[in-house]
Amino acid sequence: MSLFFAILFYIATLILAGGVAYRVYDYARTPAPLKIPTTPAPTTSGGVAFRMFREVVFFESLFKSNLWIWALGWLFHVGLALVLLRHLRYFTEPVNFIIAFIQPFGMYAGFAMATGLAGLWARRFLVERIRYISTPSDHLMLALLLGIAVTGLLMKFVMHTDIVAVKSFFLGLMVFEINPLPAHPGLYLHLGMVVLLMIIFPVSKLLHAPGLFFSPTRNQVDNPRETRHLAPWAAKFEAKN
Amino acid sequence: MADETTPVAAAPAPPPAAKSAPGKPTEKAKVVAPAFREYPTIPALKIDSMVESNPYVAAAVHNESVGFPGTLVEGWEQKAVAKMGELLGKYRSLKVYMDSCVHCGACTDKCHYFIGTGDPKNMPVARQDLMRSVYRRYYTLPGKLFPKLVGARDMTKDVLDDWFRYYNQCSECRRCSVFCPYGIDTAEVTMAAKEIMHSVGLGHKYVNEIIGKVHKIGNNLGLPGPALENTLEGLEEDVLEETGAAVKYPLDVKGAEVLLVTPSADFFAEPHVDSLIGYGKVFHAAGISWTLSSKASEAGNFGMFIGNYEQMQKIAMRVREAALELGVKRIVVGECGHAWRVAYAFWNTLTGIGAGANDPFAIQLQKQLDPNYKQPSHICEVTWDLIQQGRLKFNKEANDHRIVTFHDSCNVARGSRMGDYAGGQFDIPRNIIRAVANHYVDMSEATTREKTFCCGGGGGLLTDELLDLRVKGALPRMEALNRIVQDNGVNFMATICAICKAQFTKVLPYYGFKMSMVGGVHQLVSTAIVLNNEQ
Ligand code: HEM
Ligand code: SF4
Ligand code: SF4
Numbered sequence A: 001m002s003l004f005f006a007i008l009f010y011i012a013t014l015i016l017a018g019g020v021a022y023r024v025y026d027y028a029r030t031p032a033p034l035k036i037p038t039t040p041a042p043t044t045s046g047g048v049a050f051r052m053f054r055e056v057v058f059f060e061s062l063f064k065s066n067l068w069i070w071a072l073g074w075l076f077h078v079g080l081a082l083v084l085l086r087h088l089r090y091f092t093e094p095v096n097f098i099i100a101f102i103q104p105f106g107m108y109a110g111f112a113m114a115t116g117l118a119g120l121w122a123r124r125f126l127v128e129r130i131r132y133i134s135t136p137s138d139h140l141m142l143a144l145l146l147g148i149a150v151t152g153l154l155m156k157f158v159m160h161t162d163i164v165a166v167k168s169f170f171l172g173l174m175v176f177e178i179n180p181l182p183a184h185p186g187l188y189l190h191l192g193m194v195v196l197l198m199i200i201f202p203v204s205k206l207l208h209a210p211g212l213f214f215s216p217t218r219n220q221v222d223n224p225r226e227t228r229h230l231a232p233w234a235a236k237f238e239a240k241n
Numbered sequence B: 001m002a003d004e005t006t007p008v009a010a011a012p013a014p015p016p017a018a019k020s021a022p023g024k025p026t027e028k029a030k031v032v033a034p035a036f037r038e039y040p041t042i043p044a045l046k047i048d049s050m051v052e053s054n055p056y057v058a059a060a061v062h063n064e065s066v067g068f069p070g071t072l073v074e075g076w077e078q079k080a081v082a083k084m085g086e087l088l089g090k091y092r093s094l095k096v097y098m099d100s101c102v103h104c105g106a107c108t109d110k111c112h113y114f115i116g117t118g119d120p121k122n123m124p125v126a127r128q129d130l131m132r133s134v135y136r137r138y139y140t141l142p143g144k145l146f147p148k149l150v151g152a153r154d155m156t157k158d159v160l161d162d163w164f165r166y167y168n169q170c171s172e173c174r175r176c177s178v179f180c181p182y183g184i185d186t187a188e189v190t191m192a193a194k195e196i197m198h199s200v201g202l203g204h205k206y207v208n209e210i211i212g213k214v215h216k217i218g219n220n221l222g223l224p225g226p227a228l229e230n231t232l233e234g235l236e237e238d239v240l241e242e243t244g245a246a247v248k249y250p251l252d253v254k255g256a257e258v259l260l261v262t263p264s265a266d267f268f269a270e271p272h273v274d275s276l277i278g279y280g281k282v283f284h285a286a287g288i289s290w291t292l293s294s295k296a297s298e299a300g301n302f303g304m305f306i307g308n309y310e311q312m313q314k315i316a317m318r319v320r321e322a323a324l325e326l327g328v329k330r331i332v333v334g335e336c337g338h339a340w341r342v343a344y345a346f347w348n349t350l351t352g353i354g355a356g357a358n359d360p361f362a363i364q365l366q367k368q369l370d371p372n373y374k375q376p377s378h379i380c381e382v383t384w385d386l387i388q389q390g391r392l393k394f395n396k397e398a399n400d401h402r403i404v405t406f407h408d409s410c411n412v413a414r415g416s417r418m419g420d421y422a423g424g425q426f427d428i429p430r431n432i433i434r435a436v437a438n439h440y441v442d443m444s445e446a447t448t449r450e451k452t453f454c455c456g457g458g459g460g461l462l463t464d465e466l467l468d469l470r471v472k473g474a475l476p477r478m479e480a481l482n483r484i485v486q487d488n489g490v491n492f493m494a495t496i497c498a499i500c501k502a503q504f505t506k507v508l509p510y511y512g513f514k515m516s517m518v519g520g521v522h523q524l525v526s527t528a529i530v531l532n533n534e535q
Helices: A002-029 A045-058 A060-065 A067-090 A097-126 A128-133 A136-157 A163-174 A185-203 A205-214 A232-240 B060-065 B076-090 B092-100 B112-117 B124-139 B141-145 B157-169 B175-179 B186-199 B205-217 B225-243 B272-286 B309-326 B337-351 B360-368 B379-388 B410-415 B424-436 B464-473 B475-488 B498-511 B521-528
Strands: B258-261 B330-333 B404-406 B492-495 B518-520
Touching: A002 A163, A002 A185, A002 A205, A002 B092, A045 A060, A045 A205, A060 A067, A060 B175, A067 A097, A067 A136, A067 A163, A097 A128, A097 A136, A128 B124, A136 A185, A136 A205, A185 A205, A185 B141, A205 B092, A232 B309, B060 B205, B076 B092, B076 B124, B076 B186, B092 B124, B092 B186, B112 B464, B112 B475, B124 B141, B124 B157, B124 B186, B157 B186, B175 B186, B175 B410, B205 B309, B225 B272, B258 B272, B258 B309, B272 B379, B272 B498, B272 B518, B272 B521, B309 B337, B309 B360, B330 B337, B330 B379, B337 B410, B337 B498, B379 B424, B379 B521, B404 B424, B410 B424, B424 B521, B464 B498, B475 B498, B492 B498, B492 B521, B498 B518, B518 B521
Parallel strands: B258 B330, B404 B492, B492 B518
Antiparallel strands: none
16 A cells, blocks of 8 residues: 555656646746736736735735635635645654644644635535536535545544654655555545645646736736737737738 | 617516527517616526527628638638637637636626626626637547536537627626636637637628728728718817817828827717817817828727737737828827727737837837827827826816716726826826816726726627617616716716717616716816817
């Protein structure tokens, strides 16, 4: 089983890193031929960075748009971010003091994450409009994330596993050594779902995370009268005129 | 302008009708204005309620005159999918937006067409999904392997029919993009869909006819040069008679300082022409020499509506040519929403009208244009500058019979700017109105500035066969207007867009308002401005 999971994690890591890197490269090389920031938009690149910061950290547009989705979505993402940070302790020795500091918050973050996810999922059943636009994959994505959160919380609070062994397994992976993983059904389930999430990340709507940074309506500077903006494929037309 | 159709009293929408093939709308489709909602609740879904709403399909001549195949081509399925691939490589917006939507639903209640019709396919995300489902099928791994799971669909005739219906129920107003956490702009998707449909020979009659006229005659309405000259002479006589001032409306004058490019509706439609009269008075009072151009007698650019870069550039290029021929120093754009978006955001890219480039193409124009002014300028920027310099005088009491509000036009609000700071496009027109009229009231802030609702007629939908859609799409704006009509006695809604003016003139009566309630900002300026000869 240890070997099996080791291989899975290597493959999943390759797919996640390679897939996301390819997507980012693909977005970056595709030109945005016209200036289309949603105005009013910042007139300087510093302003754009600040706008992007507010979107990433506070979900500003979503806040203006729908408080319920914002509250649940933000709860989930902040929870997720803290949980991910907390998990860094499995990959570092000694543990960075910031990571050590957030450990207690990370515990509650797990509940925040699960609550947010459950709320978001409930919307997909309860709100007619959201039900209409939901595909099976939307439900499965939430089920998967909720599954990861719940199995994680179970191991923390109900059926403990040997986390010292877990840590040595992951530290081992990082130097291509396979140490034994505790035989624990909850852990197998948890890690199995994490691997699945890593694999589907680059081919699913989870691309919203890199996508946001490449969204022309959000990342362009509003200065079309001051600077000329020309995509290579569009510049060709000028020769004809 | 008389209104031929009789307004129907507010009533619930009719039950969903059976599907009809696109391009053949039911004759005399009933036009029904929805009732005002007491509270702005989100409508329940009315599946397929707008499935009957189809614009006319362009005839072969109209498609071909714009360089598209005359009729639906052989093997259009593969060609459409291939075209989608091409656009995915050319437009980052399309590529990122196809991938990024998480189906969170934040945009679902933001579109005026959804609010007015309840048809779920008018929810922005559902409109995008009409294309995203095809994208997933042909361009993503999960869609190839498990189409059902991720909602992927083959490109079939049914899908194409839905595209034609529902991408022609989007006015490309970008309201949804304000509210999406990733800024996903359904207008970009709609434009791409229209580009794909045109490329396989499924064109939209109204839009293609108009683009044909621009190329052949110089403007959307097909007014030839001599007719234009007559009209302008008539205006000069009218203004002289009314004010005693010899205001000029010059055409093709070489060496004028300003070239004014304005929507052709300004030349003869009501209330548009009153704003044209106003622009002339402003230039006259400030002593600025100006001219119109018969070659570029149209600011509108319907190339944007069909998402076609080359058409958009070709249409914009007329302005560049006219500017070079006439040797003007400044280019000013009249009251037109999408035209201002194209001018402000795209002209520098398309034609080099603007600054900051070091390519020979753009430098040629920069040598001629005066760098002390923003190129191009909006007529409101010109007027507001003059007001601030104290070069215009007003008799504000002349507007005292009006209690004025301002409708932010979608393309100006969310696709452009005026002045030096973000949001100037909201303040400058309001500043002008306050400078020329004593009574001004804003509509609810949930419906103004960047949250403004489209008039319901933008994006190339201003055509009679879509009247039912247009009336329903105007609902949120009409509700906001109704509130201040009731509370504050507002009797004039100013706007700076030719499409808004035409749309409201037609639609206001369906909601029990007078069509003369709508007019231009420069119509108000025109009423109040004091011309030198009068002093
Ligand atoms: C730059 C980082 C990220 C940003 C700015 C971001 C932002 C958002 C926003 C604004 C939403 C919509 C609101 C909501 O439904 O929660 C959303 C949805 C979602 N995000 Fe993220 N996200 C990020 C990273 C991630 C990551 C790393 C994951 C998972 C591994 C993730 C999973 C999800 C899921 C599953 C949804 C859909 C929730 C639903 O179905 O309702 N996000 N994200
Ligand atoms: S762009 Fe405007 S009309 Fe089109 S879907 Fe978005 S809100 Fe609706
Ligand atoms: S708001 Fe944006 S991400 Fe959410 S459903 Fe609409 S388009 Fe998709």
